[in-house]
Amino acid sequence: MALLEVTSLTKYYGDTAALRDISFEVKKGEFVAVIGPSGSGKTTLIRCINRLIPASDGKIIFDKENILNLRGNALRKARAKIGMIFQHYNLVERLSVIENVLHGRLGYKSSLEGMFGVYSEEEKEKAFNIITLLGLDDYVYRRCDQLSGGQMQRVGIARALVQDPRMILCDEPISSLDPSSSKVIMDYLKKIQKEFGITVVVNLHQVDVAKKYAQRILGFNGGSLVFDDEPGELSKKQIYKIYGTEAGELIID
Amino acid sequence: MTALIRNRRTGKIRVRKTQSSNLYMRGVLLVLAAITVYTLVTIDTKGADIAAASAKTAEYFWLMLTQPKAVPSHFGIQDGGGIGTFFSALHMLGITLALAFLTTLFGGIVALFLGVFAAGNLTNKKVSNGIKSFLAVVRAVPTVLWVLIFAIGAGLGSVAAVIGMSFHTISHLVKAYSESFEEIDEGVIEALRASGANWFQIVFQAVIPSSVSYILSWTFIRFEINFAVAVAMGAAAGAGGIGFQLFMAAGYFFDIREIGFITYLILAVSLIMEYLATRLKEKYHIHNGA
Numbered sequence: 054m055a056l057l058e059v060t061s062l063t064k065y066y067g068d069t070a071a072l073r074d075i076s077f078e079v080k081k082g083e084f085v086a087v088i089g090p091s092g093s094g095k096t097t098l099i100r101c102i103n104r105l106i107p108a109s110d111g112k113i114i115f116d117k118e119n120i121l122n123l124r125g126n127a128l129r130k131a132r133a134k135i136g137m138i139f140q141h142y143n144l145v146e147r148l149s150v151i152e153n154v155l156h157g158r159l160g161y162k163s164s165l166e167g168m169f170g171v172y173s174e175e176e177k178e179k180a181f182n183i184i185t186l187l188g189l190d191d192y193v194y195r196r197c198d199q200l201s202g203g204q205m206q207r208v209g210i211a212r213a214l215v216q217d218p219r220m221i222l223c224d225e226p227i228s229s230l231d232p233s234s235s236k237v238i239m240d241y242l243k244k245i246q247k248e249f250g251i252t253v254v255v256n257l258h259q260v261d262v263a264k265k266y267a268q269r270i271l272g273f274n275g276g277s278l279v280f281d282d283e284p285g286e287l288s289k290k291q292i293y294k295i296y297g298t299e300a301g302e303l304i305i306d
Numbered sequence: 307m308t309a310l311i312r313n314r315r316t317g318k319i320r321v322r323k324t325q326s327s328n329l330y331m332r333g334v335l336l337v338l339a340a341i342t343v344y345t346l347v348t349i350d351t352k353g354a355d356i357a358a359a360s361a362k363t364a365e366y367f368w369l370m371l372t373q374p375k376a377v378p379s380h381f382g383i384q385d386g387g388g389i390g391t392f393f394s395a396l397h398m399l400g401i402t403l404a405l406a407f408l409t410t411l412f413g414g415i416v417a418l419f420l421g422v423f424a425a426g427n428l429t430n431k432k433v434s435n436g437i438k439s440f441l442a443v444v445r446a447v448p449t450v451l452w453v454l455i456f457a458i459g460a461g462l463g464s465v466a467a468v469i470g471m472s473f474h475t476i477s478h479l480v481k482a483y484s485e486s487f488e489e490i491d492e493g494v495i496e497a498l499r500a501s502g503a504n505w506f507q508i509v510f511q512a513v514i515p516s517s518v519s520y521i522l523s524w525t526f527i528r529f530e531i532n533f534a535v536a537v538a539m540g541a542a543a544g545a546g547g548i549g550f551q552l553f554m555a556a557g558y559f560f561d562i563r564e565i566g567f568i569t570y571l572i573l574a575v576s577l578i579m580e581y582l583a584t585r586l587k588e589k590y591h592i593h594n595g596a
Contacts, residue, residue, distance in 0.1 A: 105500055139493055139497060147515050147519075148515050156498055157501050159511065164504055167504070167507035167511065
C-alpha cells in the first residue's frame, strides 16, 4: 500500500522549472534514496513533500490526505507525522540535547505549552529513551554546540523520531560528515526503517551508499525523474543518464 | 579573461579596483579637511589668551583630579559630615542607577516584542520595514530631546526622564535585537517548521534562545548608555540623582573639588559595570572546546 503518492508534481521558480511532472509512489516502510547532480531538484522535491516549499502544481497524497490542500492546524498535524533530517543538522545550538529532541513534539502542543517548553512526563521519558537508543545518553544535558557533527546528526534523528513519524525525509544527511560518522548515521536510518517500519526517503550524493542501503532509487536530472527502480537495475548507462557522461565516469570508477 | 590592473605610474599590480564610491568618499574627506583647516585659522577668539586659558583649564583639571572633596552642606548634611556625606552621595548615585535600570527594563521588554516583529525573517516585509523606519526616526532624535518633549506633558522631572529615555531605549534595542534575530540560521527555523511548530513556538523555542547572548550584551551596553544619560538628565531635566548634584556643584557652588569627588564616584560605577559586563560575557559566550 502506498504511503506517499506523488502525481504530476511541478515546481517553478519564476520561469525556471525545478521539478517537471514528477510522479512516483512510496510504499509503507520502504527505504528510498533520491540521487542526482546538484540542482537536479532533489532538495526541492523533499521540501515540497512537507510543504516547506509550496509546489506549483500536482498532487501529493500522504496518508490519504492531499498535503497541498492543507492549511493551518491541519498542515501542522500532517507535518508532525513527517520527520525531517538536514545536512547541517539545524539544531538550536545553545540548547541542550534533550531540549532539542523535545522540539520534535512541538507539532502536537498548544501554542502556549510549546512557547514555554512545557512537556509531559511521558514525552520527556520518550525523548530520553530515543536519546539512549541513539547512544547519546551521556550527553542528555550537554549543549549541542559542544557535540561533534555525527553526534549532532544523531540528535537530529532523535528529534525526528520523537515525533512518532510515519515517514522521515532526509536532505543529504551525510554530506557534512566523515565516512565513519556517515556509516553510523546510515546504519541508524536503516535500523529505524527495519525495526519501527518507518518509511525513509533520503537525498544522497553518494551513489554507492544509495545502492547499499536503499530498496529503491529515484534518479533525477534537470528536474525530471529519469530513473525509478531497484538498486540492482542502476546500470552504468542509467548513471550516465542521471549524472551526464563525464561525471558518470568518475562515479563508476 | 579579466586583465590585471596596474598602477599607472609605478606599474605595480593592484588588488583593489578603484570604484566611483571610493572617489566620492575621498572627495568628501578632502573638502571636510579643508574646511577644518580654514576654520581653525580664521576663528574669532574674542581676544582671549589661548595660552593662559589652556593653563587655567589644566590647573582646574589637576585640582579636580588630585584634591576631590565634598562639602557636607551641599549634600544636605548639617553637622559633622564625613561618612554621612558619603552615604548621601551613594543614595543619589542609587537614584541615577535606578533611573538607568528602570528605563533599560521598560525598553528591553517592549523592544523584545517589537524586535520579533521587526525581524525580516520572522514577519513580512511590510510590517518589518514599517517598524524599522518609524524607529529610525525615533532614534535620529537624541534622548535629551525626547525627555524635553515628554516634559511638556509630564513636567520637568523624573517622570519625563523615564518616558523619554525608555522611548529612545526601545528604538535602539529594537534595531539591535531584530538584527540579531535576522542573523540566526534559517535552517533552525525551517527544522522547527518541518516538525509542525507554529510561529510563536519557533520564536520562543529557537529564535530567542539562539540570540540570548546578543540580547544580553546589547541590553547591558544600553544600560551603560542609560546610566550616562541618567547623569545628564539629572541636570538637564531635573530628574535628580548624582547628575543634579554635579550640576549644582558646577553651576551653582562652582566647587571644582566637589566636581572631582562626584566624577570619581561616577567613574567607580562605570568600572564596576564594565567588570560585570565582562563576567556576564564569560558566562554566556562559551563555545566549542569547553
